Amino acid sequence: MKSRTFVCIVCPNGCTVEVQYEEQEVLAISGNKCKKGAEYVTQEMTDPRRTIATTVPISGAELPLCSVRLTKAIPKKDIFRVMEEIRKVSLEAPVTIGQTVIRNVCGLDSDVIVTKNMKREMNKN
Amino acid sequence: MEQRDVVIIGGGPAGLAAAVKLKEKEINDILIIERERQLGGILRQCIHDGFGLTRFGETLSGPEYSQRFIDEVETLGIDFITNATVIDLTGDKIVTVATRDGLLQVQAKTVILAMGCRERTRGALAIPGTRPSGIYNAGVAQSYINLFNTMVGKEVIIMGSGDIGLIMARRLTLEGAHVKAVFEVLPYPSGLPRNIEQCLHDYDIPLYLSHSVIEIKGNERIEGVRVAEVGTDLKPIPGTEKDFSCDTLILSVGLIPENELSLAAGAVLDERTKGAFVDENFQTNVPGIFAAGNVLHVHDLVDFVSLEAEALAEGAAQYLKRGYLEACDIPVETDAKIGHVIPQRISGKKNFRMSMRVRKPTGKCRIEVRQGEHLIKSVPLPKALPAEMIQFEVEADQILPNGKIEVSVYEK
Numbered sequence: 001m002k003s004r005t006f007v008c009i010v011c012p013n014g015c016t017v018e019v020q021y022e023e024q025e026v027l028a029i030s031g032n033k034c035k036k037g038a039e040y041v042t043q044e045m046t047d048p049r050r051t052i053a054t055t056v057p058i059s060g061a062e063l064p065l066c067s068v069r070l071t072k073a074i075p076k077k078d079i080f081r082v083m084e085e086i087r088k089v090s091l092e093a094p095v096t097i098g099q100t101v102i103r104n105v106c107g108l109d110s111d112v113i114v115t116k117n118m119k120r121e122m123n124k125n
Numbered sequence: 126m127e128q129r130d131v132v133i134i135g136g137g138p139a140g141l142a143a144a145v146k147l148k149e150k151e152i153n154d155i156l157i158i159e160r161e162r163q164l165g166g167i168l169r170q171c172i173h174d175g176f177g178l179t180r181f182g183e184t185l186s187g188p189e190y191s192q193r194f195i196d197e198v199e200t201l202g203i204d205f206i207t208n209a210t211v212i213d214l215t216g217d218k219i220v221t222v223a224t225r226d227g228l229l230q231v232q233a234k235t236v237i238l239a240m241g242c243r244e245r246t247r248g249a250l251a252i253p254g255t256r257p258s259g260i261y262n263a264g265v266a267q268s269y270i271n272l273f274n275t276m277v278g279k280e281v282i283i284m285g286s287g288d289i290g291l292i293m294a295r296r297l298t299l300e301g302a303h304v305k306a307v308f309e310v311l312p313y314p315s316g317l318p319r320n321i322e323q324c325l326h327d328y329d330i331p332l333y334l335s336h337s338v339i340e341i342k343g344n345e346r347i348e349g350v351r352v353a354e355v356g357t358d359l360k361p362i363p364g365t366e367k368d369f370s371c372d373t374l375i376l377s378v379g380l381i382p383e384n385e386l387s388l389a390a391g392a393v394l395d396e397r398t399k400g401a402f403v404d405e406n407f408q409t410n411v412p413g414i415f416a417a418g419n420v421l422h423v424h425d426l427v428d429f430v431s432l433e434a435e436a437l438a439e440g441a442a443q444y445l446k447r448g449y450l451e452a453c454d455i456p457v458e459t460d461a462k463i464g465h466v467i468p469q470r471i472s473g474k475k476n477f478r479m480s481m482r483v484r485k486p487t488g489k490c491r492i493e494v495r496q497g498e499h500l501i502k503s504v505p506l507p508k509a510l511p512a513e514m515i516q517f518e519v520e521a522d523q524i525l526p527n528g529k530i531e532v533s534v535y536e537k
């Protein structure tokens with residue numbers, strides 16, 4: 001039997017979770033305060049996933065950038081591929097929170113959405 | 126002079142949460158004063174997610190988190206002015222504000238200090254060497270990259286393992302920079318374990334504990350740093366020096382509550398928190414002046430800032446309705462293992478939430494709240510880290526009418 005230790009990133013508790021496993025089979029999980037911790041390490045053992053947050057250029061707003069994030073975690077290995085896709089888009093004010101920027105980015109079943117309300121400013125182009 | 130029941134200085138998470146809660150308590154005459162162009166405070170540039178798990182039960186980015194409160198402020202019709210800087214506050218609660226339309230003076234019945242904190246700078250660390258460009262505080266780099274579309278550099282060294290530094294290590298990496306290393310002078314990280322994991326480990330960024338930048342090199346632009354291991358006295362150990370080339374140095378070496386206005390009003394500050402001494406209602410020693418959020422003590426999570434400001438609003442509303450609050454004569458003190466505690470004095474007649482941080486990482490332990498021999502509360506913890514605030518409720522029916530309260534940590 002082998003064991004691996006993880007720091008759960010689901011919430012600020014940051015539990016240290018120990019997993020005992022054989023081959024691909026998880027035998028025991030300990031150290032997590034809640035069941036999300038168990039779900040996290042089980043996912044992490046086989047297919048680690050992360051969400052990312054970044055910005056895209058926006059025209060006509062108070063600031064030159066608008067913040068965006070993914071609606072669902074994507075495989076860790078695809079982070080930079082998704083960043084490349086996000087880099088290709090730009091927005092025009094006004095935008096509102098939740099507005100979709102890219103649907104199903106890279107076919108990963110996650111959308112890129114706006115996370116900041118930005119009004120149209122008269123004197124900006 | 127304009128009269129207001131409540132003036133809130135600062136339209137960040139603390140000020141917004143206090144305003145909404147006060148309005149719910151039927152306090153209607155509120156003015157929020159914000160120096161930036163928009164409400165929201167520092168969350169406007171904190172575009173990463175992970176906010177709101179405690180307060181809203183879901184994970185949000187900073188701008189989304191603050192928008193929830195801004196929406197409520199707008200729906201409830203709470204007055205606010207932006208682009209307006211408070212330049213003076215008196216103990217009589219006269220607030221002087223520099224606005225785009227000239228100077229404004231407001232006589233308030235209650236003032237809520239919600240100015241937040243600022244970053245410790247290179248000057249405070251006295252790092253020897255030249256004074257080239259390319260040295261940024263983590264929060265400054267964050268505003269350049271996330272708000273103003275300005276990349277700060279390509280080859281990056283980060284000094285200090287505070288949460289903003291860790292968040293910026295990831296952000297810079299996503300934007301194509303090479304973050305070479307994070308150096309932390311203490312033998313343990315300052316930031317939260319989950320940020321070490323998802324911001325450093327995920328991107329193979331090394332963290333060197335017990336290391337410090339001892340010299341900065343370069344003339345026009347920074348060209349590199351000299352780093353050394355430090356001993357238990359935090360002084361560099363001769364012979365351990367190493368040179369790293371870089372074009373950017375990010376400092377994430379601590380936050381300091383911004384209390385110039387509090388001092389001007391006569392509030393007494395606690396040497397440990399660098400914020401005001403407060404009672405269980407978050408009232409400072411100046412009657413009718415309250416403080417919550419990072420201006421009071423630096424928080425680990427914005428959720429706790431909101432909750433603290435909401436608790437403050439309960440006390441401030443009661444002060445407005447009655448004209449006074451219960452005397453708080455019981456001091457709260459800590460042992461040497463605890464860095465600070467909030468509140469620093471209580472009435473003993475009201476349940477309250479106690480917040481603290483330990484000075485050093487501690488394994489399994491318990492925190493005891495006592496009055497002499499009398500045990501008020503014992504809180505077992507699986508671990509305690511300086512990066513994390515510890516909070517729990519203390520029930521008034523356990524508190525004796527007299528005698529100072531002492532908070533201690535016992536390792537198992």
